[in-house]
Amino acid sequence: MDFKVEKLKVNYKTLEEFKRFKEYGLQELSMLEDLEANIIDNDSESPFYGIYFGDTLVARMSLYKVDAKFNHYFEPPHDFLELWKLEVLPDYQGKGYGTALVDYAKGKNLPIRTNARMRSKEFWEKMGFTSVQYDMARDRGENPLFWFPETI
């Protein structure tokens, strides 16, 4: 099935929809505060992408481009995307929404880093992500996984 992935705008409706996701936290709260304090405008760009089912946001992820100079993972350094907060609402899991969001990120043709939570490692392996050598000073309890496009 084809899902439409949309870049999400920061507005009260989006921020209200975010509350239904388990990983609602400081990032969302600070976006809400910035909106309320007029630090950002209504409908500003956010780092979030999502998929709607009808009017309901059912899947989302945050995607952020990291400059090569902050890349401590592979040589030669290269820009990469950091993917986090990938989550599909419980009633919609297992229907391809997670794959659609990851495929969208892959379409940007940059390496992608994610930090796999304990129970999602199998999902990431299915998506073609692999672990990098664990480095205690760099990773400090994180479990970074990477995906590389063929052209890099």
Ligand SMILES: CC(C)(COP(=O)(O)OP(=O)(O)OC[C@H]1O[C@@H](n2cnc3c(N)ncnc32)[C@H](O)[C@@H]1OP(=O)(O)O)[C@@H](O)C(=O)NCCC(=O)NCCS
């Ligand atoms: C993990 C998650 C993002 C996957 O999205 P999804 O839309 O449910 O997954 P898809 O339907 O695209 O499934 C793709 C494949 O991964 C498998 N899969 C999905 N979730 C899995 C999980 N938690 N563990 C193992 N395999 C999983 C599916 O069975 C499917 O396999 P198949 O292609 O062989 O049938 C989603 O289930 C979710 O939000 N779970 C709760 C939060 C979470 O664990 N997030 C982790 C990501 S940081």
